[in-house]
Amino acid sequence: xxxxxxxxFAAFFLVIxxxxxxxNFFVLRTxxxxxxxxxxxxxxxxxxxxxxxxxxSVLTANLVFGHSWNEWYAQILNVFGxxxxxxxxxxxxxxxxxYTGDFWNVPDISAEEITTRIRRxxxxxxxxxxxxxxxxxxxxxxxxxxxxxxGIPYRDYSEYTEEVLAQLRYYNIDYLEYREYFEKDGxxxxxxxxxxDHHWRTEVAFEGFQILVDYLNQNxxxxxxxxxxxxxxxxxxxxxxxxxxxxxxxxxLSYVGMDDYQLIIPKFDMQYALTSHDKDGNEMYAKGDTxxxxxxxxxxxxxxxxxxxxxxxxxxxxxxxDAIETLDNxxxxxxxxxxxxxxxxxxxxxxxxxxxxxLLWTERxxxxxxxxxxxxKAYDYIFVAISVDNLTGxxxxxxxxxxxxxxxxx
Amino acid sequence: xxxxxxxxxxxxxxxVIVGYYCLSFSRALQNIWLFALSILFYGxxxxxxxxxxxGSICLNWVFGLLVGAFEKKKRHxxxxxxxxxxxxxxxxxxxxxxxxxxDTINTILETEQFLKVSEISLPIGISFFTFQALSYVIDVxxxxxxxxxxxxxxxxxxxxxxxxxxxxxxxYNSIEEQILHRKASWTQVAEGCCRFVPGLIKKxxxxxxxxxxxxxxxxxxxxxxxxxxxxVLLAWLGAIAYTLQLYYDFSAYSDMAIGLGKMFGFExxxxxxxxxxxxxxxxxxxxxxxSLSTWFHQYVYLPLGGSRVVNQDxxxxxxxxxxxxxxxxxxxxxxxxxxxxxxxxxxxVEKVIMFESWEGHDIGKRIYTIVAVVIxxxxxxxxxxxxxxxxxxxxxxxxxxxFYSAHVIMFLKEFxxxxxxxxxxxxxxxxxxxxxLFAKKIHPVIKVGASFVYVAGMLVLFWICTVILAKGxxxxxxxxxx
Numbered sequence: 001x002x003x004x005x006x007x008x009f010a011a012f013f014l015v016i017x018x019x020x021x022x023x024n025f026f027v028l029r030t031x032x033x034x035x036x037x038x039x040x041x042x043x044x045x046x047x048x049x050x051x052x053x054x055x056x057s058v059l060t061a062n063l064v065f066g067h068s069w070n071e072w073y074a075q076i077l078n079v080f081g082x083x084x085x086x087x088x089x090x091x092x093x094x095x096x097x098x099y100t101g102d103f104w105n106v107p108d109i110s111a112e113e114i115t116t117r118i119r120r121x122x123x124x125x126x127x128x129x130x131x132x133x134x135x136x137x138x139x140x141x142x143x144x145x146x147x148x149x150x151g152i153p154y155r156d157y158s159e160y161t162e163e164v165l166a167q168l169r170y171y172n173i174d175y176l177e178y179r180e181y182f183e184k185d186g187x188x189x190x191x192x193x194x195x196x197d198h199h200w201r202t203e204v205a206f207e208g209f210q211i212l213v214d215y216l217n218q219n220x221x222x223x224x225x226x227x228x229x230x231x232x233x234x235x236x237x238x239x240x241x242x243x244x245x246x247x248x249x250x251x252x253l254s255y256v257g258m259d260d261y262q263l264i265i266p267k268f269d270m271q272y273a274l275t276s277h278d279k280d281g282n283e284m285y286a287k288g289d290t291x292x293x294x295x296x297x298x299x300x301x302x303x304x305x306x307x308x309x310x311x312x313x314x315x316x317x318x319x320x321x322d323a324i325e326t327l328d329n330x331x332x333x334x335x336x337x338x339x340x341x342x343x344x345x346x347x348x349x350x351x352x353x354x355x356x357x358x359l360l361w362t363e364r365x366x367x368x369x370x371x372x373x374x375x376x377k378a379y380d381y382i383f384v385a386i387s388v389d390n391l392t393g394x395x396x397x398x399x400x401x402x403x404x405x406x407x408x409x410x
Numbered sequence: 411x412x413x414x415x416x417x418x419x420x421x422x423x424x425x426v427i428v429g430y431y432c433l434s435f436s437r438a439l440q441n442i443w444l445f446a447l448s449i450l451f452y453g454x455x456x457x458x459x460x461x462x463x464x465g466s467i468c469l470n471w472v473f474g475l476l477v478g479a480f481e482k483k484k485r486h487x488x489x490x491x492x493x494x495x496x497x498x499x500x501x502x503x504x505x506x507x508x509x510x511x512x513d514t515i516n517t518i519l520e521t522e523q524f525l526k527v528s529e530i531s532l533p534i535g536i537s538f539f540t541f542q543a544l545s546y547v548i549d550v551x552x553x554x555x556x557x558x559x560x561x562x563x564x565x566x567x568x569x570x571x572x573x574x575x576x577x578x579x580x581x582y583n584s585i586e587e588q589i590l591h592r593k594a595s596w597t598q599v600a601e602g603c604c605r606f607v608p609g610l611i612k613k614x615x616x617x618x619x620x621x622x623x624x625x626x627x628x629x630x631x632x633x634x635x636x637x638x639x640x641x642v643l644l645a646w647l648g649a650i651a652y653t654l655q656l657y658y659d660f661s662a663y664s665d666m667a668i669g670l671g672k673m674f675g676f677e678x679x680x681x682x683x684x685x686x687x688x689x690x691x692x693x694x695x696x697x698x699x700x701s702l703s704t705w706f707h708q709y710v711y712l713p714l715g716g717s718r719v720v721n722q723d724x725x726x727x728x729x730x731x732x733x734x735x736x737x738x739x740x741x742x743x744x745x746x747x748x749x750x751x752x753x754x755x756x757x758x759v760e761k762v763i764m765f766e767s768w769e770g771h772d773i774g775k776r777i778y779t780i781v782a783v784v785i786x787x788x789x790x791x792x793x794x795x796x797x798x799x800x801x802x803x804x805x806x807x808x809x810x811x812x813f814y815s816a817h818v819i820m821f822l823k824e825f826x827x828x829x830x831x832x833x834x835x836x837x838x839x840x841x842x843x844x845x846x847l848f849a850k851k852i853h854p855v856i857k858v859g860a861s862f863v864y865v866a867g868m869l870v871l872f873w874i875c876t877v878i879l880a881k882g883x884x885x886x887x888x889x890x891x892x
Contacts, residue, residue, distance in 0.1 A: 003848070005861030009868050010600035013607060014427075016869070021424040048457035056454075060416040060882065069880040076874055084824055087622040087884035103626050103817075104638070151820025 028062045035062065067249075067306045074252020083149050085251045091154055094147040095188065097195040098247040098256055099140055100389065102155035109393030111163035113404045118384055119171040120399035121374065128378035131220065134168060134175035135212065136161070137200065137342040139388040140193050144183040161388050176215050178208055179388070194259040197245020198389065199311050202262045205345035206231065212350065216381075222333075228268075228352045237263040239300075243310040253305065261310045263297075264345075266290050270352050271327040276319045279364060284319075287327075294324065294348045314345040315359070321373075322359040330355050334377070338362045338370065339385040340395060346385075363390070367397040374398065411454040412575075412887055413666045414613045416879050422451065423670075426571075430674055437590060441566050444674060451571040452535070459533035462501070467565040469497060470543040471558065477550045478557030487551060494547040502540045505533055510742035534889065535575035537739055539568050541705055546582040548709055554583040563589050572670035576663035576889050578681040578701035581708065585676065594675030602672030607872050609665030612835070614875040614885070617658035619828040621886045623821050624652035628791055631800045641812040645804035646784075647821055653787040654832045657686070659888055660699065679704075686836040689775035690766050691756040691782055702739070706732050730754055740790070745798060749789045756782060 025032070035058040042051040063069060077085055083092045088101030122132040139161070140146075141154040148154050161179075168175050182192055182204070189195075192204050200208070210229045216222040227233060243261040244253055272293040276284040286293045295313055302308045311317055318341035326332055332355035337343050339359055351357055358379075362370050374382065386395050393404070411418050426447050433439040453460040473494040480486040508530055546567065549555040558564040567589060573580055627648025630638045640648070664681035671678045685697035695703060707716075714728040730751075737750020760766065768775075788805070792798035803809035822829065846852075847860040879885070 003861075005864050006604045007596075007600045008861070009607075009865045010603035012865065012869055013603045013872065014599075016872075017419070018424050018428065021420040024420060045458050049455075052454050052457060056411075056415070056417050059421055060880070063416065063420075063880050069877055072873075072877045073881045073883075076877060080827060082824060086881070088626070103630060149820070151816035151818070151823075153817070153820075 024062075024064045027064050032058060032062045067304065070249065070252040070306070071254055072252075074255035077251065077255045083152055085255070088153060090247050090251055091152045092149075092256070093141075093152075093154070093189070094149060095190055095195065096256060097140075097146070097189050097193065098251060099146075100155040100198070101153050103153045105156050105160070107157065107160060107392040109396070109404070111160060111167045113401060114391065114393065114396050115164060115167035115171050115173065116401055117396050117399045118168070118173055121382065121384070122171075122173055124399070125374065125379070125382060130379045130382055132173065132382045132384065133215075134173060135343075135383050135385040136165075136175060136177045136179070136391070137208070137340075137385070137387040138179045138182050138192065140189070140198055141389075142179065142183070142189075145187045145189045145192060147189070155389055157388050157391060161391065164391060174219070176212065178211065181207075181211055194243065194245050194311075196243070196248025196256050196259050197311060198247060198387075199245065199342060202264055202314070202345050203236075205342070206234075206264050206349055209346045209349040212346070213353070224353050228266075228349070231264075233267050235265045235267055237265065239263070239310075242300075243308060244305050245311060246309070249306050258305065263295075263310075263313055264349075265295060266352075268352075270329075272351065273325040273327060275323045276316075277321040279320050290348075290351075294351060311341075311344075314348045316344075317341055318344055318361055319359075320361050320364055322357075324351055324354070324357040324359070326351055326354050326357070329353070332356075333380045336360070336374065336379045336382045337385050338374075338382065338396075338398075340387055340390045342387045342390075343383075343385040362386075362397060363395045365397075367400060370398045411451050412885075413663065413670075414610060414618075414875075414879065414885055416876075417454075419610075419876070419879070422447070422454075427673065440674075441589065442562055444570065445562050445566040448566065448569040448571040448574060452569060452574055455575075456534050459536075462505075462533055462536075463539060463569055464565075466498070466501065466539060466543055467561060467568050470494065470547055470568070471561040471564045473497075473547045474550045474557040474564065475559070477547060491547060491551045495544065498540050498544050498547075502536060505530055505536055507738075507742045514744075532742075538577050538579055539574060541579050541702075541739075542568050542573075542582070545579070545705065545709065549582045549586075555586045558586075558589075570671075570676075572667040572676075573678065576660070576667070577699070578664050578667060578678055579705050580678055580701065581705065584679060588676050592675035592677075594673075598672045598675060602669045602674075604669070604868075605672060606666050606669030607868055609662040609667075609669060610875050611868075611871045612658045612662035612665065614878055614883075615871065616828055616832045616835070617655050617662060618878075618884055618886065619825055620651045620655035620658065620832065621888075622884055623825060624648050624655050624791065625886070626817075628652070628797065628801070631804055632793070632797050634800060635804070635809040635811050639809070639811040639815075640801075640804045641815045641818070642805060642807045643814050643818045644821075645801055645811070647818055649784050649788045649801065649805060651821075652791045653784050654829075654836075656787055656790065656888070657682075657836070658832065663889075684836070684838055686780060686783070687776075687838070688779050689772060690760055691753060691779060692760055692766065694779055694783060695753060695757070702736065706736060710735060726758060729758060733757070743793075744795060745789055745792050748795070749786060752786055752789060 036055055039051065039054045039058070042048045084090070084101060085092075085098075088103070090098045091101040092098055118132065118134060125132060139155075139157060141148070141156050142158070143156075146154065165175065165177060191201075193200055213224050213226070213229050217224055239261045241258040241260065243259045244256075245259065248256045248258070270290055271288065272290065273287045274285070274293040278284070291297070294315060296316065297313065299307070299309050299312050309317065315322060324347075329352060332353050335350075335354050335357045337347055337357065337359040339347070339361065340363060341361075343359065347357065347359055358373065360370055360373055384396070393400075411422060413419075426444070429443050429447070430440055433443055449460060449464070452463055473490060476490045477487050477494075480490060546555070546558070546564065550557050558567070567580070567582060567585060570580075627640060627644060631640045631645065631648070661682040668678045668680070679701060681699060681701050683697040683700065685694045688694035688697055711728055711732045714731060715724055716728060717725050719725050719728070733750045733754035734747065735750070736753070737746045737748070740746045740749065765775075785802070785805075788801050789798050792801060800809065804811050807813060848857055
């Protein structure tokens with residue numbers, strides 16, 4: 001004989017199951033149907049499985065209550081006091097900062113291979129007078145500024161970074177390692193990074209830009225005008241609790257909280273022409289001052305915090321391929337950034353020094369396309385500008401050795 | 411499609427339930443509805459192999475009819491049975507074992523070229539539906555069931571979505587009557603819901619979390635101790651986590667299947683009966699994946715003579731064959747073969763020393779059983795014998811791997827609620843609590859309170875599962891090998 005409470009539970013369960021399903025479909029039917037019809041129709045037998053998986057993704061993504069699911073998830077993490085989320089995808093430290101979880105701390109490529117690739121890049125471009133400089137943006141996790149929980153596997157490429165640096169010196173490749181500039185007494189991770197995002201803060205990126213200009217002046221005798229590195233020539237807008245980065249959006253606002261954000265805007269006038277391409281080769285063109293080309297306030301206008309991706313204020317966070325022409329400085333530097341998203345604010349600040357600047361998101365573009373851009377003209381500088389946490393074969397795909405390709409390294 | 415997904419919970423299941431009960435006026439239409447949706451369920455994850463499962467249904471339907479037609483011609487009937495067995499096992503062998511056989515031959519001959527075949531992807535659930543199809547033909551042959559004249563009804567038996575991809579393996583004679591003459595009642599539906607939801611909770615809240623630990627530890631062990639040392643305690647933690655993952659995944663699927671079956675008026679046999687409460691390996695295996703052991707017992711062990719043979723050597727042979735086949739059934743790799751043989755050896759030794767008749771030593775027996783099972787599951791999880799050897803060396807501290815690492819405390823700290831729940835639910839704790847709370851002497855207020863806690867607790871846990879699914883949390887599917 002089944003107990004009464006089981007009848008009650010079953011009644012509740014069925015009402016919730018059927019009610020929620022019906023309500024969800026009724027509310028979101030247009031979006032669901034639209035999303036499904038937009039999926040690429042399968043042509044061959046092999047494509048059917050991928051097609052069904054895509055439909056599955058559409059159905060899972062289209063649920064009523066939107067971002068509330070993330071918030072409920074965050075509450076569950078809070079209740080259980082979790083410092084890891086979603087199978088160690090992200091892990092939290094004592095300051096509440098989210099890091100990438102990594103039990104291995106071994107990238108997909110050897111230090112020898114990655115530096116060989118950069119040396120090959122240098123060898124190809126040196127005859128044209130191009131100088132290659134590696135800009136190693138700081139790692140988010142660093143014993144000098146992070147305060148982690150016991151046993152939690154934070155991504156820490158410090159050993160590997162030391163190997164890479166040794167190899168760079170061995171191959172006579174110039175590099176600017178930012179970590180050492182920021183390892184000051186009393187520095188904390190929140191001074192440098194957002195807690196909800198993997199990027200450095202805008203004000204730290206600005207400091208990084210100042211360091212770069214000093215470095216070029218000292219080491220390459222560039223005589224770059226320090227007017228542009230003076231913070232007094234910029235408007236600094238401070239927004240408290242205004243930003244939630246990609247990691248925070250995944251883990252939930254109530255789990256990680258919000259970040260303060262600074263928008264640094266030049267007071268000086270400078271005209272640019274920006275041509276961008278997305279992954280499908282679609283072109284976007286803009287011409288005008290900084291605010292109508294390189295910096296945007298569009299994310300501030302979003303209604304929901306989850307949509308306020310303020311890091312996207314500079315060069316839209318990151319795009320596949322940006323070509324910036326500084327119309328007011330035709331005699332400036334001609335620079336190529338082989339970069340990740342850390343470079344976006346820094347490159348924006350650096351733009352006044354350049355006549356032309358090209359930025360390639362190497363991780364997504366593939367070796368052939370990157371090599372073609374590298375070889376199409378003589379740049380003054382090529383900056384291999386990536387974070388230590390992204391120092392992987394995928395981010396440096398160009399000029400791979402045959403051995404690496406045979407070994408299946410990225 | 412898997413049960414633990416938004417698509418299943420909030421699209422497929424409601425459609426099946428509503429459609430099924432709208433067709434209550436006709437059992438035939440209900441069966442067609444369930445069959446059609448079962449094919450959609452299978453095709454969702456394996457669109458191409460829908461042809462395979464439909465082919466299997468048609469073929470076995472014909473075999474069943476032929477066996478029935480040759481009722482009085484025993485020789486002909488036997489030939490049809492042999493052909494049916496060869497056809498079913500042949501299909502299973504081609505899809506599941508071709509790569510394994512070729513790899514093994516190439517390894518023996520120390521070449522990669524002697525036998526070369528393109529990779530054949532394994533159709534999900536092929537071992538389950540092939541065994542069900544075989545069960546049908548054999549039952550008809552033995553006279554335990556009548557040939558099914560309607561191919562859709564047979565199709566429903568073979569492809570019924572609750573047990574299609576992860577069991578339990580339903581024997582035809584146990585369900586024949588229900589296909590046409592089952593009676594679905596509200597009580598049964600309620601029981602079904604109360605079985606399905608705990609299954610979902612076990613899968614998402616316990617198994618998936620244990621998978622997080624097990625996956626990390628086994629992956630670290632694969633690198634070898636010179637690259638990444640996995641200390642003794644961490645290795646044991648990983649092995650225990652995998653044992654819990656497998657149990658809660660497998661038993662969760664069985665719970666969900668049994669629950670779903672009940673919602674549509676079907677009664678499936680139990681597949682797990684608290685195996686970790688066992689005091690011997692034989693007892694453990696009689697409580698673990700019961701439908702598979704019953705299948706082998708009925709269709710392999712007994713026809714070979716079982717235990718009632720004149721010569722004990724034959725009993726050993728029969729046992730050996732059953733466990734070898736059980737191992738191979740679980741996957742096309744040597745680890746599964748050795749896994750089956752490991753149990754054969756343990757059960758044989760237990761028989762020889764009459765382990766179960768030893769009086770007392772209950773705690774010792776339980777510890778032995780659990781440790782032996784954890785080692786077996788470590789072998790089951792290992793992708794190669796090399797990985798297993800690494801894990802074993804790590805567990806015994808013979809791999810220059812140290813005893814302890816910070817990860818152990820971290821895993822326990824992060825997952826302690828899951829460990830507590832996982833260990834408590836290995837034993838009939840719930841049944842015990844229920845008996846105490848709903849005993850006659852207990853005050854009615856307490857009973858009402860307990861009922862409220864049950865209903866609210868289950869709903870909250872179901873909601874947590876939904877949140878995790880909506881969020882796209884880690885949700886591994888471990889039946890690709892089966």
